[in-house]
Amino acid sequence: MSETTAEVVIVGAGVIGAAIAFHLTRRGIRPLLVEKEDPAAGSSGACDGLVFLQSKKPGLHLELALESRRRFDELREILGPGIEFRATGGLCLIENDSELEVLRRWLAEQRAGGLSVELIDGTDLRGLEPLLSQRVIAASFSPLDAQVNPYALTFALIAAARAAGARLLAGEPVTGIEIASGRVQAVRTLRRRIATPLVVNAAGAHAPEIGRLAGITVPIRPRRGQLLVTAARPPMLRHGIISARYIAAKFNPELAVGGEMGFSLEQAESGNLLIGSTREFAGFDRRTTLAGIRSVARRILPVVPALAAVPVIRTFAGLRPYTPDGLPILGPVSGLEGFLMAAGHEGDGIALSAVTGELLAAHIAGERPAFPLDPFRLERFSQEAA
Amino acid sequence: MAAERWEVAIVGGGPAGAACAATLAQAGIRALLIEEHERLGGPTLRGETAAASPFSPAYRRASRILRSLGASAVFILGRRAVIGVEPGFRLLTAAEEGGVQEIACRRLLIATGARERFFPFPGWTLPGVIATGAVQILTKQGVLPASEFVVGGAGLFLVAAAADIVRRGGRVRALVDEGRLADRLPPPRLLLTQGAKMIDGLARTLRLLLSGGRIAHRTRLLEARGTERLREVVTARVDENGRLLVGSERIVPAAMLAIGFGFAANIEPAQLAGCPLVFEEELGGWLVQTDDALKTGVDGIYAAGEVTGIGGAEKSLLEGRLAGLALLEEMGRLDRSGRSEIRRLQRRRRRLLAFARWFNRQTRFSETYRANWVGALPEDLTICRCEQVRLGEIRRALASGCRTPAGIKKATRCGMGLCQGNTCKGILQEIVSALEALPPGGFPPPSVRMPLRPVDLGLLGGEGG
Numbered sequence: 001m002s003e004t005t006a007e008v009v010i011v012g013a014g015v016i017g018a019a020i021a022f023h024l025t026r027r028g029i030r031p032l033l034v035e036k037e038d039p040a041a042g043s044s045g046a047c048d049g050l051v052f053l054q055s056k057k058p059g060l061h062l063e064l065a066l067e068s069r070r071r072f073d074e075l076r077e078i079l080g081p082g083i084e085f086r087a088t089g090g091l092c093l094i095e096n097d098s099e100l101e102v103l104r105r106w107l108a109e110q111r112a113g114g115l116s117v118e119l120i121d122g123t124d125l126r127g128l129e130p131l132l133s134q135r136v137i138a139a140s141f142s143p144l145d146a147q148v149n150p151y152a153l154t155f156a157l158i159a160a161a162r163a164a165g166a167r168l169l170a171g172e173p174v175t176g177i178e179i180a181s182g183r184v185q186a187v188r189t190l191r192r193r194i195a196t197p198l199v200v201n202a203a204g205a206h207a208p209e210i211g212r213l214a215g216i217t218v219p220i221r222p223r224r225g226q227l228l229v230t231a232a233r234p235p236m237l238r239h240g241i242i243s244a245r246y247i248a249a250k251f252n253p254e255l256a257v258g259g260e261m262g263f264s265l266e267q268a269e270s271g272n273l274l275i276g277s278t279r280e281f282a283g284f285d286r287r288t289t290l291a292g293i294r295s296v297a298r299r300i301l302p303v304v305p306a307l308a309a310v311p312v313i314r315t316f317a318g319l320r321p322y323t324p325d326g327l328p329i330l331g332p333v334s335g336l337e338g339f340l341m342a343a344g345h346e347g348d349g350i351a352l353s354a355v356t357g358e359l360l361a362a363h364i365a366g367e368r369p370a371f372p373l374d375p376f377r378l379e380r381f382s383q384e385a386a
Numbered sequence: 387m388a389a390e391r392w393e394v395a396i397v398g399g400g401p402a403g404a405a406c407a408a409t410l411a412q413a414g415i416r417a418l419l420i421e422e423h424e425r426l427g428g429p430t431l432r433g434e435t436a437a438a439s440p441f442s443p444a445y446r447r448a449s450r451i452l453r454s455l456g457a458s459a460v461f462i463l464g465r466r467a468v469i470g471v472e473p474g475f476r477l478l479t480a481a482e483e484g485g486v487q488e489i490a491c492r493r494l495l496i497a498t499g500a501r502e503r504f505f506p507f508p509g510w511t512l513p514g515v516i517a518t519g520a521v522q523i524l525t526k527q528g529v530l531p532a533s534e535f536v537v538g539g540a541g542l543f544l545v546a547a548a549a550d551i552v553r554r555g556g557r558v559r560a561l562v563d564e565g566r567l568a569d570r571l572p573p574p575r576l577l578l579t580q581g582a583k584m585i586d587g588l589a590r591t592l593r594l595l596l597s598g599g600r601i602a603h604r605t606r607l608l609e610a611r612g613t614e615r616l617r618e619v620v621t622a623r624v625d626e627n628g629r630l631l632v633g634s635e636r637i638v639p640a641a642m643l644a645i646g647f648g649f650a651a652n653i654e655p656a657q658l659a660g661c662p663l664v665f666e667e668e669l670g671g672w673l674v675q676t677d678d679a680l681k682t683g684v685d686g687i688y689a690a691g692e693v694t695g696i697g698g699a700e701k702s703l704l705e706g707r708l709a710g711l712a713l714l715e716e717m718g719r720l721d722r723s724g725r726s727e728i729r730r731l732q733r734r735r736r737r738l739l740a741f742a743r744w745f746n747r748q749t750r751f752s753e754t755y756r757a758n759w760v761g762a763l764p765e766d767l768t769i770c771r772c773e774q775v776r777l778g779e780i781r782r783a784l785a786s787g788c789r790t791p792a793g794i795k796k797a798t799r800c801g802m803g804l805c806q807g808n809t810c811k812g813i814l815q816e817i818v819s820a821l822e823a824l825p826p827g828g829f830p831p832p833s834v835r836m837p838l839r840p841v842d843l844g845l846l847g848g849e850g851g
């Protein structure tokens with residue numbers, strides 16, 4: 001077993017760990033990324049590429065997403081076109097009057113929160129996206145919604161971080177975290193001991209395992225999302241698309257009961273269409289299921305009938321790191337000095353990666369983050385329990 | 387049919403699946419036999435059975451079984467691809483035209499055969515370069531796609547393909563084999579136990595040589611050249627460690643190049659069903675793990691034929707019969723003579739496995755050899771033809787910190803195209819293990835997800851099943 005040292009050890013080379021590493025190197029701090037498989041092997045490599053603002057709850061969540069979105073413009077300049085970031089604008093499709101009613105209120109709050117978003121009727125909508133069926137009665141549109149290639153983004157962040165001095169150990173599961181007098185001392189992997197004063201838990205759905213190694217309970221659960229990938233096609237869709245059902249269910253849980261699930265849809269730069277997604281608690285099982293993939297197909301067909309003739313070539317499932325309140329867990333953990341959380345983004349990891357990287361890096365560098373981390377800290381759950 | 391739950395479903399109507407179905411039918415069990423192609427029999431028998439080699443009793447036996455199936459109680463579902471398998475014995479099938487269908491069964495036999503392995507070289511994607519297996523199927527149907535061939539790659543199957551070409555009146559200008567001549571000569575033990583196969587092999591070799599075909603061992607396909615399509619093939623000699631011998635290059639004009647580098651088992655349906663796999667280089671790489679009675683690690687699922695070890699039609703026929711008897715035993719439908727037949731078949735199977743190991747060894751090379759082979763390939767060599775991923779990108783992905791083929795797939799899109807990685811995922815594993823100096827099988831098998839064939843979204847979301 002070899003010995004090494006690091007200023008900061010980041011556990012997990014998904015998009016969150018990669019973004020933190022990237023933002024640290026911009027401050028002259030050179031972290032060590034430790035990944036049990038390969039970069040983007042978890043949820044970051046098994047998701048769609050929607051960078052959506054419309055879906056974020058007005059308030060903290062939306063503010064965080066807006067800040068992240070601003071930083072994507074900068075990231076595109078630095079990382080280049082390879083990340084396939086495109087400001088396509090996004091549509092949130094409304095299929096009935098009760099959804100429309102919820103969306104009216106939602107949009108008013110989002111506008112008050114600083115998001116540029118408008119309601120458009122069915123006719124105008126089909127002008128924007130001719131393949132949408134009459135079943136869609138209206139949509140909200142935000143020009144800020146965007147698309148990116150999630151794994152290209154993860155790999156580009158890591159490449160830029162490495163070029164600036166960060167190190168990556170892939171294929172090395174973390175097996176222990178050494179703590180003495182309430183302080184992190186070192187991280188152990190199968191192959192080495194890494195002496196370090198700081199550990200960032202960016203292990204996504206596996207963050208509870210890393211937490212346990214440090215003796216803390218992290219209330220994240222893997223929530224499976226199954227997606228379909230079609231063969232590449234000439235441009236069929238211009239915008240990123242989600243279903244208003246997701247939002248309606250957040251506002252009014254009754255709408256979710258017994259109703260149809262939501263959906264997401266995008267055409268990647270490669271021409272492949274990505275269609276999602278189930279939301280299931282199925283442990284760490286990353287298989288796709290007949291029921292799951294057929295339900296996604298059945299859901300999207302009446303909305304975009306032209307998809308019937310497009311071949312599905314692949315399906316995959318990612319484990320979204322779900323938290324009970326839908327917000328990520330970020331920042332220090334009381335009683336354990338040197339241990340930082342950066343996990344639990346559920347389906348927002350790609351969209352919130354830029355701001356998460358910035359906030360954690362600023363905190364580590366001793367700067368005042370652009371955003372207070374307090375509302376995102378792990379302690380919020382124990383307070384609830386108390 | 388969705389409501390019906392079949393006693394046994396058999397995936398794959400090659401020699402193994404057919405033999406199992408016939409065995410079950412004899413005992414009065416009505417099995418469902420699902421075959422992707424129009425005809426049963428697999429590539430060994432597809433087309434005219436009359437064209438099969440007279441020295442190979444396996445062909446005659448298989449065609450007899452196929453004829454018997456027509457009149458039996460077996461329900462044959464032809465031109466149906468199994469595109470999904472779920473634990474709990476549910477299958478999703480797709481017809482070439484028409485819908486998808488879910489099928490439920492109590493027991494399952496996986497007999498999904500093998501596909502050819504390829505090793506890339508400059509020009510391997512040119513029109514005019516085809517698989518030896520494709521040549522075999524075409525010649526059995528009486529079609530010769532060109533008059534002059536070069537046949538190349540590794541292993542004994544090259545001789546079989548070349549002989550088929552000659553028998554159809556074609557000319558083989560050269561047969562180019564990576565392996566040593568000494569390794570091509572069967573050990574005495576196999577001569578005794580596998581005499582018919584050896585005579586067959588010898589007959590084919592003689593036919594090739596008498597036609598003027600030249601066989602070159604320790605020789606590599608260096609490049610396939612041509613602008614619109616293949617015009618000539620460049621070959622070169624290699625040393626015992628797989629290094630090119632400079633100055634040994636030869637140019638052979640050819641309208642068609644048939645390539646083959648051995649076979650790999652079609653394990654994907656078994657993977658989806660949750661069956662544990664095993665890596666055995668000498669039996670073809672990743673295989674479905676089975677016990678002596680061909681039971682997989684999942685209760686009620688059996689595997690037979692190439693998926694348990696690449697070994698040819700005779701092994702597949704035997705295993706289909708053996709799996710059929712084992713299934714009958716599990717169902718309490720086997721008498722004492724059946725049980726003693728099981729033991730006889732198990733003994734014969736061990737001999738066939740010894741042959742299979744020798745056969746597959748012809749297409750496998752040492753770590754040093756493979757490292758030198760891959761090391762000499764040019765950076766701009768296409769590895770994934772669907773997504774146009776080149777070797778240099780794979781090297782860069784490794785340099786960027788990826789460690790496994792799964793990571794490289796994400797970093798480069800290698801294997802993400804319309805063919806679902808069926809051509810290049812094996813190549814990627816070979817190349818990465820060679821570049822990383824890892825033994826073959828050093829990585830987990832490529833992960834697999836439904837659908838196993840592209841299927842229109844409208845069918846997947848349709849009401850079928």
